Amino acid sequence: MKKISSKYVVWLVFGLAFMIGFFHRYSIGIIADPLREDLLLSTAGISLLSSMYFYTYGFLQIPCGIMVDAQGPRRVVLMGMSAVFIGSIFFALSPTPFLLYIARALIGFGAATVFTSIFKIQALWFKPTEFATIAGMTAVIGNVGGMLATAPFYHLTNALGWRGGHLILAIITVIPILIIYGWITDRPPAETDTKEDKEEHKNLEKNIEKPPQKQPQKITEGLKVVVSNPYAWVNAVILFMVFGSYMSFSGLWGPHFLRYVYEIPLEQAANLIMIYMAGVLIGSPAIGMISDRLQKRKRVLQAALFLLVAGWATMILILPVFQKMWLLMPVLFITGAVSISPMLCFTNTKELIPQEYTGIATGFVNMAPFFGTSVINSLFAWFLRTEETAATYQAGALLFLLAAIIGFTASFFMKEGLEAKVSKIH
Ligand SMILES: N[C@@H](Cc1c[nH]cn1)C(=O)NCC(=O)O
Numbered sequence: 001m002k003k004i005s006s007k008y009v010v011w012l013v014f015g016l017a018f019m020i021g022f023f024h025r026y027s028i029g030i031i032a033d034p035l036r037e038d039l040l041l042s043t044a045g046i047s048l049l050s051s052m053y054f055y056t057y058g059f060l061q062i063p064c065g066i067m068v069d070a071q072g073p074r075r076v077v078l079m080g081m082s083a084v085f086i087g088s089i090f091f092a093l094s095p096t097p098f099l100l101y102i103a104r105a106l107i108g109f110g111a112a113t114v115f116t117s118i119f120k121i122q123a124l125w126f127k128p129t130e131f132a133t134i135a136g137m138t139a140v141i142g143n144v145g146g147m148l149a150t151a152p153f154y155h156l157t158n159a160l161g162w163r164g165g166h167l168i169l170a171i172i173t174v175i176p177i178l179i180i181y182g183w184i185t186d187r188p189p190a191e192t193d194t195k196e197d198k199e200e201h202k203n204l205e206k207n208i209e210k211p212p213q214k215q216p217q218k219i220t221e222g223l224k225v226v227v228s229n230p231y232a233w234v235n236a237v238i239l240f241m242v243f244g245s246y247m248s249f250s251g252l253w254g255p256h257f258l259r260y261v262y263e264i265p266l267e268q269a270a271n272l273i274m275i276y277m278a279g280v281l282i283g284s285p286a287i288g289m290i291s292d293r294l295q296k297r298k299r300v301l302q303a304a305l306f307l308l309v310a311g312w313a314t315m316i317l318i319l320p321v322f323q324k325m326w327l328l329m330p331v332l333f334i335t336g337a338v339s340i341s342p343m344l345c346f347t348n349t350k351e352l353i354p355q356e357y358t359g360i361a362t363g364f365v366n367m368a369p370f371f372g373t374s375v376i377n378s379l380f381a382w383f384l385r386t387e388e389t390a391a392t393y394q395a396g397a398l399l400f401l402l403a404a405i406i407g408f409t410a411s412f413f414m415k416e417g418l419e420a421k422v423s424k425i426h
Pocket residue numbers: 115138139140142143243247366
Protein backbone atom coordinates (compact mmCIF):
# COMPACT_ATOMS: atom_id res chain seq x y z
CA MET A 1 0.00 0.00 0.00
CA LYS A 2 1.41 3.42 -0.98
CA LYS A 3 2.23 5.47 2.10
CA ILE A 4 1.47 9.15 2.58
CA SER A 5 4.53 11.24 1.72
CA SER A 6 3.18 14.71 2.51
CA LYS A 7 4.44 15.84 5.91
CA TYR A 8 1.44 18.15 6.25
CA VAL A 9 -1.04 15.30 5.75
CA VAL A 10 0.87 13.10 8.21
CA TRP A 11 0.87 15.91 10.76
CA LEU A 12 -2.84 16.58 10.14
CA VAL A 13 -3.79 12.96 10.83
CA PHE A 14 -1.82 12.96 14.10
CA GLY A 15 -3.41 16.38 14.70
CA LEU A 16 -6.85 14.81 14.39
CA ALA A 17 -5.87 12.31 17.08
CA PHE A 18 -4.64 15.23 19.24
CA MET A 19 -7.90 17.08 18.64
CA ILE A 20 -9.94 14.06 19.77
CA GLY A 21 -7.83 13.79 22.93
CA PHE A 22 -8.36 17.49 23.68
CA PHE A 23 -12.08 17.12 23.05
CA HIS A 24 -12.31 14.50 25.79
CA ARG A 25 -10.30 16.72 28.12
CA TYR A 26 -12.98 19.38 28.19
CA SER A 27 -16.09 17.27 27.50
CA ILE A 28 -17.35 16.52 31.01
CA GLY A 29 -18.68 20.01 31.85
CA ILE A 30 -21.28 19.85 29.09
CA ILE A 31 -22.66 16.45 30.15
CA ALA A 32 -22.36 16.98 33.92
CA ASP A 33 -26.11 17.44 34.51
CA PRO A 34 -27.32 14.33 32.62
CA LEU A 35 -24.51 12.31 34.26
CA ARG A 36 -25.73 13.50 37.66
CA GLU A 37 -29.28 12.46 36.84
CA ASP A 38 -28.58 9.13 35.11
CA LEU A 39 -25.83 7.75 37.35
CA LEU A 40 -26.56 9.76 40.51
CA LEU A 41 -23.12 11.36 40.50
CA SER A 42 -22.43 14.09 43.07
CA THR A 43 -20.54 17.29 42.24
CA ALA A 44 -17.43 15.72 43.78
CA GLY A 45 -18.01 12.66 41.59
CA ILE A 46 -18.18 14.82 38.46
CA SER A 47 -15.00 16.60 39.47
CA LEU A 48 -13.25 13.25 40.07
CA LEU A 49 -14.49 11.99 36.70
CA SER A 50 -13.03 15.02 34.93
CA SER A 51 -9.78 14.75 36.91
CA MET A 52 -9.27 11.06 36.06
CA TYR A 53 -8.23 12.23 32.60
CA PHE A 54 -5.80 14.87 33.89
CA TYR A 55 -4.14 12.56 36.45
CA THR A 56 -3.53 9.73 34.00
CA TYR A 57 -2.52 12.20 31.27
CA GLY A 58 0.00 14.07 33.45
CA PHE A 59 1.56 11.00 35.08
CA LEU A 60 1.87 9.12 31.79
CA GLN A 61 3.79 11.80 29.91
CA ILE A 62 7.25 10.35 30.64
CA PRO A 63 6.25 6.69 30.08
CA CYS A 64 4.60 7.74 26.80
CA GLY A 65 7.74 9.62 25.79
CA ILE A 66 9.82 6.53 26.54
CA MET A 67 7.49 4.37 24.43
CA VAL A 68 7.59 6.87 21.56
CA ASP A 69 11.39 6.86 21.49
CA ALA A 70 11.55 3.08 21.71
CA GLN A 71 8.65 2.04 19.47
CA GLY A 72 8.15 5.04 17.20
CA PRO A 73 5.16 7.43 17.24
CA ARG A 74 2.99 5.40 14.85
CA ARG A 75 2.74 2.29 17.02
CA VAL A 76 2.29 4.30 20.21
CA VAL A 77 -0.52 6.43 18.82
CA LEU A 78 -2.23 3.38 17.36
CA MET A 79 -2.20 1.83 20.81
CA GLY A 80 -3.29 5.11 22.45
CA MET A 81 -6.14 5.83 20.06
CA SER A 82 -7.34 2.24 20.40
CA ALA A 83 -7.52 2.88 24.16
CA VAL A 84 -9.50 6.08 23.49
CA PHE A 85 -11.82 4.10 21.22
CA ILE A 86 -12.42 1.35 23.79
CA GLY A 87 -12.70 3.94 26.58
CA SER A 88 -15.34 5.88 24.62
CA ILE A 89 -17.39 2.72 24.05
CA PHE A 90 -17.13 1.75 27.76
CA PHE A 91 -18.07 5.30 28.70
CA ALA A 92 -21.12 5.20 26.46
CA LEU A 93 -22.26 1.86 27.83
CA SER A 94 -21.31 2.26 31.52
CA PRO A 95 -24.11 1.17 33.83
CA THR A 96 -22.29 2.38 37.00
CA PRO A 97 -20.12 5.36 38.03
CA PHE A 98 -17.21 3.00 38.77
CA LEU A 99 -17.08 1.80 35.15
CA LEU A 100 -17.40 5.39 34.02
CA TYR A 101 -14.25 6.29 36.00
CA ILE A 102 -12.39 3.35 34.48
CA ALA A 103 -13.51 4.40 30.98
CA ARG A 104 -12.42 7.99 31.59
CA ALA A 105 -9.01 6.85 32.86
CA LEU A 106 -8.64 4.70 29.75
CA ILE A 107 -9.44 7.71 27.57
CA GLY A 108 -6.89 9.78 29.54
CA PHE A 109 -4.30 7.05 29.07
CA GLY A 110 -4.89 6.89 25.32
CA ALA A 111 -4.94 10.66 24.85
CA ALA A 112 -1.69 10.95 26.82
CA THR A 113 0.20 9.16 24.04
CA VAL A 114 -0.54 11.75 21.37
CA PHE A 115 1.41 14.88 22.37
CA THR A 116 4.80 13.17 22.64
CA SER A 117 4.03 11.27 19.41
CA ILE A 118 3.07 14.33 17.39
CA PHE A 119 6.24 16.07 18.56
CA LYS A 120 8.30 13.08 17.45
CA ILE A 121 6.50 13.17 14.08
CA GLN A 122 7.29 16.87 13.79
CA ALA A 123 10.94 16.19 14.64
CA LEU A 124 11.18 13.41 12.06
CA TRP A 125 9.24 15.03 9.20
CA PHE A 126 9.84 18.78 9.51
CA LYS A 127 12.96 20.95 9.25
CA PRO A 128 14.26 22.51 12.48
CA THR A 129 13.40 25.95 11.04
CA GLU A 130 9.74 24.91 10.58
CA PHE A 131 9.39 23.33 14.00
CA ALA A 132 8.06 26.21 16.09
CA THR A 133 5.45 27.09 13.46
CA ILE A 134 4.16 23.56 13.26
CA ALA A 135 4.24 23.21 17.07
CA GLY A 136 2.15 26.39 17.23
CA MET A 137 -0.31 24.86 14.77
CA THR A 138 -0.45 21.73 16.95
CA ALA A 139 -1.63 23.85 19.88
CA VAL A 140 -4.27 25.39 17.59
CA ILE A 141 -5.59 22.04 16.44
CA GLY A 142 -5.75 20.81 20.07
CA ASN A 143 -7.59 23.89 21.23
CA VAL A 144 -10.07 23.59 18.36
CA GLY A 145 -10.85 20.15 19.82
CA GLY A 146 -11.37 21.80 23.20
CA MET A 147 -13.74 24.34 21.63
CA LEU A 148 -15.71 21.61 19.84
CA ALA A 149 -16.32 20.10 23.28
CA THR A 150 -18.38 23.17 24.23
CA ALA A 151 -21.42 24.35 22.21
CA PRO A 152 -21.17 21.74 19.39
CA PHE A 153 -20.97 18.88 21.91
CA TYR A 154 -23.85 20.42 23.82
CA HIS A 155 -26.03 20.22 20.68
CA LEU A 156 -24.83 16.71 19.85
CA THR A 157 -25.61 15.40 23.33
CA ASN A 158 -28.94 17.25 23.33
CA ALA A 159 -29.86 15.28 20.24
CA LEU A 160 -28.28 11.89 21.08
CA GLY A 161 -27.68 11.96 24.84
CA TRP A 162 -24.26 11.62 26.50
CA ARG A 163 -24.10 7.92 25.64
CA GLY A 164 -24.88 8.58 21.98
CA GLY A 165 -22.37 11.44 21.94
CA HIS A 166 -19.62 9.11 23.17
CA LEU A 167 -20.52 6.47 20.60
CA ILE A 168 -20.13 9.10 17.89
CA LEU A 169 -16.75 10.05 19.39
CA ALA A 170 -15.73 6.38 19.29
CA ILE A 171 -16.64 6.21 15.59
CA ILE A 172 -14.66 9.39 14.83
CA THR A 173 -11.67 7.92 16.69
CA VAL A 174 -11.56 5.07 14.16
CA ILE A 175 -10.65 7.55 11.38
CA PRO A 176 -7.09 8.39 12.56
CA ILE A 177 -6.59 4.77 13.65
CA LEU A 178 -7.31 3.47 10.16
CA ILE A 179 -5.31 6.13 8.34
CA ILE A 180 -2.29 5.78 10.65
CA TYR A 181 -2.46 1.99 10.42
CA GLY A 182 -2.72 1.85 6.64
CA TRP A 183 -0.94 4.87 5.25
CA ILE A 184 1.46 6.44 7.70
CA THR A 185 5.08 5.67 8.47
CA ASP A 186 7.20 7.09 11.27
CA ARG A 187 9.57 8.70 8.81
CA PRO A 188 9.39 10.28 5.35
CA PRO A 189 10.11 7.91 2.45
CA ALA A 190 13.87 7.48 2.06
CA GLU A 191 14.19 9.01 -1.44
CA THR A 192 13.32 12.50 -0.16
CA ASP A 193 15.92 12.29 2.60
CA THR A 194 18.92 14.57 2.83
CA LYS A 195 22.26 13.12 3.98
CA GLU A 196 21.59 14.38 7.49
CA ASP A 197 18.08 12.86 7.44
CA LYS A 198 19.49 9.50 6.39
CA GLU A 199 21.94 9.58 9.30
CA GLU A 200 19.12 10.41 11.71
CA HIS A 201 16.96 7.71 10.16
CA LYS A 202 19.69 5.14 10.70
CA ASN A 203 19.97 6.20 14.34
CA LEU A 204 16.21 5.98 14.85
CA GLU A 205 15.98 2.58 13.21
CA LYS A 206 18.88 1.38 15.34
CA ASN A 207 17.08 2.71 18.36
CA ILE A 208 13.73 1.14 17.47
CA GLU A 209 15.27 -2.16 16.47
CA LYS A 210 17.47 -2.51 19.55
CA PRO A 211 17.21 -5.98 21.03
CA PRO A 212 14.81 -5.90 24.00
CA GLN A 213 17.52 -6.41 26.60
CA LYS A 214 19.21 -3.16 25.46
CA GLN A 215 16.07 -1.06 25.77
CA PRO A 216 16.12 -0.57 29.57
CA GLN A 217 19.67 0.73 29.29
CA LYS A 218 18.61 3.09 26.51
CA ILE A 219 15.64 4.33 28.56
CA THR A 220 17.82 4.96 31.62
CA GLU A 221 20.30 6.79 29.42
CA GLY A 222 17.53 8.86 27.83
CA LEU A 223 16.06 9.78 31.21
CA LYS A 224 19.52 10.73 32.46
CA VAL A 225 20.19 12.91 29.41
CA VAL A 226 16.87 14.74 29.82
CA VAL A 227 16.66 15.05 33.61
CA SER A 228 20.29 16.13 33.97
CA ASN A 229 19.87 18.90 31.40
CA PRO A 230 19.36 22.11 33.43
CA TYR A 231 17.83 23.84 30.39
CA ALA A 232 15.06 21.24 30.20
CA TRP A 233 14.25 22.18 33.80
CA VAL A 234 14.20 25.88 32.90
CA ASN A 235 11.61 25.09 30.20
CA ALA A 236 9.65 22.97 32.68
CA VAL A 237 9.55 25.88 35.17
CA ILE A 238 8.24 28.28 32.50
CA LEU A 239 5.62 25.74 31.41
CA PHE A 240 4.59 25.07 35.02
CA MET A 241 4.10 28.78 35.68
CA VAL A 242 2.72 30.11 32.42
CA PHE A 243 0.72 27.16 31.07
CA GLY A 244 -0.40 26.41 34.64
CA SER A 245 -1.88 29.95 34.80
CA TYR A 246 -3.27 29.73 31.28
CA MET A 247 -5.14 26.49 31.98
CA SER A 248 -6.25 27.69 35.41
CA PHE A 249 -7.59 30.97 34.00
CA SER A 250 -9.26 29.61 30.85
CA GLY A 251 -10.45 26.33 32.35
CA LEU A 252 -11.59 27.35 35.82
CA TRP A 253 -11.22 30.78 37.42
CA GLY A 254 -11.28 33.19 34.45
CA PRO A 255 -15.04 33.68 34.04
CA HIS A 256 -15.60 34.24 37.77
CA PHE A 257 -12.61 36.54 38.06
CA LEU A 258 -14.06 38.77 35.31
CA ARG A 259 -17.56 38.52 36.74
CA TYR A 260 -16.57 39.69 40.23
CA VAL A 261 -13.74 42.10 39.45
CA TYR A 262 -15.43 43.80 36.47
CA GLU A 263 -18.97 43.48 37.90
CA ILE A 264 -20.48 41.88 34.80
CA PRO A 265 -22.91 38.95 34.32
CA LEU A 266 -21.34 35.49 34.08
CA GLU A 267 -22.54 35.09 30.50
CA GLN A 268 -20.65 38.23 29.41
CA ALA A 269 -17.59 37.02 31.34
CA ALA A 270 -17.74 33.68 29.50
CA ASN A 271 -17.86 35.55 26.17
CA LEU A 272 -14.82 37.56 27.19
CA ILE A 273 -12.94 34.31 27.83
CA MET A 274 -13.61 33.52 24.17
CA ILE A 275 -11.63 36.68 23.29
CA TYR A 276 -8.74 35.38 25.41
CA MET A 277 -9.02 32.01 23.59
CA ALA A 278 -9.09 33.76 20.20
CA GLY A 279 -5.79 35.36 21.24
CA VAL A 280 -4.43 31.89 22.06
CA LEU A 281 -5.48 30.51 18.67
CA ILE A 282 -3.93 33.36 16.71
CA GLY A 283 -0.90 33.86 18.96
CA SER A 284 0.19 30.25 18.84
CA PRO A 285 1.12 29.93 15.13
CA ALA A 286 2.07 33.63 14.91
CA ILE A 287 4.67 33.35 17.69
CA GLY A 288 5.95 30.07 16.22
CA MET A 289 6.29 31.68 12.80
CA ILE A 290 8.09 34.76 14.15
CA SER A 291 10.44 32.50 16.08
CA ASP A 292 11.20 30.36 13.01
CA ARG A 293 11.70 33.46 10.84
CA LEU A 294 14.14 35.02 13.30
CA GLN A 295 15.63 31.62 14.19
CA LYS A 296 15.41 32.59 17.84
CA ARG A 297 13.45 30.92 20.64
CA LYS A 298 14.74 32.63 23.77
CA ARG A 299 14.43 36.25 22.65
CA VAL A 300 10.97 35.74 21.13
CA LEU A 301 9.74 34.00 24.29
CA GLN A 302 11.21 36.73 26.48
CA ALA A 303 9.41 39.43 24.51
CA ALA A 304 6.15 37.48 24.74
CA LEU A 305 6.54 36.85 28.48
CA PHE A 306 7.28 40.52 29.06
CA LEU A 307 3.97 41.32 27.35
CA LEU A 308 2.33 38.63 29.49
CA VAL A 309 3.50 40.30 32.70
CA ALA A 310 2.17 43.62 31.38
CA GLY A 311 -1.11 41.97 30.32
CA TRP A 312 -1.83 40.38 33.71
CA ALA A 313 -0.78 43.53 35.58
CA THR A 314 -3.14 45.63 33.45
CA MET A 315 -6.02 43.17 33.77
CA ILE A 316 -5.65 42.53 37.50
CA LEU A 317 -4.41 45.82 38.93
CA ILE A 318 -4.96 48.72 36.53
CA LEU A 319 -8.17 48.20 34.54
CA PRO A 320 -10.38 47.30 37.54
CA VAL A 321 -9.77 50.81 38.86
CA PHE A 322 -11.13 52.40 35.66
CA GLN A 323 -13.65 49.67 34.69
CA LYS A 324 -13.04 50.32 30.97
CA MET A 325 -14.54 47.34 29.14
CA TRP A 326 -13.38 48.51 25.70
CA LEU A 327 -9.81 48.34 26.96
CA LEU A 328 -10.30 44.96 28.61
CA MET A 329 -11.01 43.25 25.27
CA PRO A 330 -7.66 43.99 23.55
CA VAL A 331 -5.84 43.30 26.81
CA LEU A 332 -7.54 39.88 27.07
CA PHE A 333 -6.71 39.14 23.43
CA ILE A 334 -3.03 40.06 23.80
CA THR A 335 -2.73 38.21 27.12
CA GLY A 336 -4.21 35.11 25.45
CA ALA A 337 -1.87 35.44 22.47
CA VAL A 338 1.24 35.57 24.64
CA SER A 339 -0.02 33.01 27.20
CA ILE A 340 0.55 30.32 24.58
CA SER A 341 4.14 31.47 23.87
CA PRO A 342 5.70 28.67 26.04
CA MET A 343 4.94 26.31 23.14
CA LEU A 344 8.45 27.55 22.28
CA CYS A 345 9.70 25.73 25.41
CA PHE A 346 8.75 22.39 23.84
CA THR A 347 10.56 23.39 20.66
CA ASN A 348 13.59 24.60 22.61
CA THR A 349 13.74 21.37 24.65
CA LYS A 350 13.56 19.29 21.49
CA GLU A 351 16.48 21.31 20.08
CA LEU A 352 18.66 20.81 23.15
CA ILE A 353 18.19 17.04 23.44
CA PRO A 354 19.36 14.46 20.84
CA GLN A 355 16.56 13.44 18.47
CA GLU A 356 16.50 9.84 19.72
CA TYR A 357 15.16 11.20 23.04
CA THR A 358 12.64 13.74 21.70
CA GLY A 359 9.78 11.64 23.14
CA ILE A 360 11.21 11.46 26.66
CA ALA A 361 12.15 15.14 26.58
CA THR A 362 8.67 16.23 25.42
CA GLY A 363 7.01 13.98 28.01
CA PHE A 364 9.25 15.32 30.77
CA VAL A 365 8.50 19.00 30.17
CA ASN A 366 4.84 18.33 29.38
CA MET A 367 4.23 17.07 32.92
CA ALA A 368 4.93 20.57 34.22
CA PRO A 369 1.78 22.35 32.94
CA PHE A 370 -0.45 19.72 34.50
CA PHE A 371 1.17 19.97 37.92
CA GLY A 372 1.24 23.75 37.50
CA THR A 373 -2.49 23.86 36.84
CA SER A 374 -3.35 21.76 39.88
CA VAL A 375 -1.06 23.79 42.18
CA ILE A 376 -2.30 27.16 40.88
CA ASN A 377 -5.94 26.03 40.99
CA SER A 378 -5.56 24.96 44.63
CA LEU A 379 -3.71 28.12 45.66
CA PHE A 380 -6.36 30.23 43.95
CA ALA A 381 -9.09 28.31 45.82
CA TRP A 382 -7.27 29.10 49.08
CA PHE A 383 -7.82 32.82 48.47
CA LEU A 384 -11.55 32.15 48.10
CA ARG A 385 -11.80 29.95 51.20
CA THR A 386 -13.81 32.42 53.28
CA GLU A 387 -15.70 34.47 50.71
CA GLU A 388 -15.99 35.11 46.97
CA THR A 389 -15.62 38.83 46.32
CA ALA A 390 -13.87 41.11 43.86
CA ALA A 391 -11.02 41.49 46.36
CA THR A 392 -10.50 37.74 46.90
CA TYR A 393 -10.63 37.05 43.14
CA GLN A 394 -8.17 39.87 42.54
CA ALA A 395 -5.87 38.43 45.22
CA GLY A 396 -6.12 34.97 43.66
CA ALA A 397 -5.41 36.32 40.19
CA LEU A 398 -2.20 37.90 41.46
CA LEU A 399 -0.91 34.32 41.28
CA PHE A 400 -1.08 34.59 37.48
CA LEU A 401 0.96 37.79 37.60
CA LEU A 402 3.48 36.24 39.97
CA ALA A 403 3.73 33.12 37.78
CA ALA A 404 4.31 35.29 34.69
CA ILE A 405 7.07 37.20 36.50
CA ILE A 406 8.73 33.91 37.54
CA GLY A 407 8.37 32.58 33.98
CA PHE A 408 9.84 35.76 32.53
CA THR A 409 12.75 35.64 34.98
CA ALA A 410 13.35 31.95 34.22
CA SER A 411 13.51 32.72 30.50
CA PHE A 412 16.83 34.52 31.10
CA PHE A 413 18.32 31.13 32.01
CA MET A 414 17.23 29.48 28.74
CA LYS A 415 19.78 28.28 26.24
CA GLU A 416 19.21 28.84 22.54
CA GLY A 417 19.35 25.50 20.74
CA LEU A 418 18.25 26.26 17.17
CA GLU A 419 21.36 28.09 15.98
CA ALA A 420 23.56 25.05 16.64
CA LYS A 421 21.19 22.76 14.70
CA VAL A 422 20.83 25.09 11.72
CA SER A 423 24.57 25.74 11.44
CA LYS A 424 25.15 21.94 11.49
CA ILE A 425 22.87 21.52 8.47
CA HIS A 426 24.40 24.31 6.37
N1 LIG B 1 -1.71 23.83 23.74
C1 LIG B 1 -0.86 23.37 24.80
C2 LIG B 1 -1.32 23.83 26.12
C3 LIG B 1 -2.77 23.66 26.37
C4 LIG B 1 -3.34 22.95 27.33
N2 LIG B 1 -4.68 23.16 27.26
C5 LIG B 1 -4.90 23.97 26.28
N3 LIG B 1 -3.75 24.28 25.73
C6 LIG B 1 -0.69 21.89 24.72
O1 LIG B 1 -1.09 21.32 23.76
N4 LIG B 1 -0.06 21.24 25.67
C7 LIG B 1 0.25 19.86 25.62
C8 LIG B 1 -0.82 18.96 26.06
O2 LIG B 1 -0.52 17.75 26.16
O3 LIG B 1 -1.92 19.42 26.33
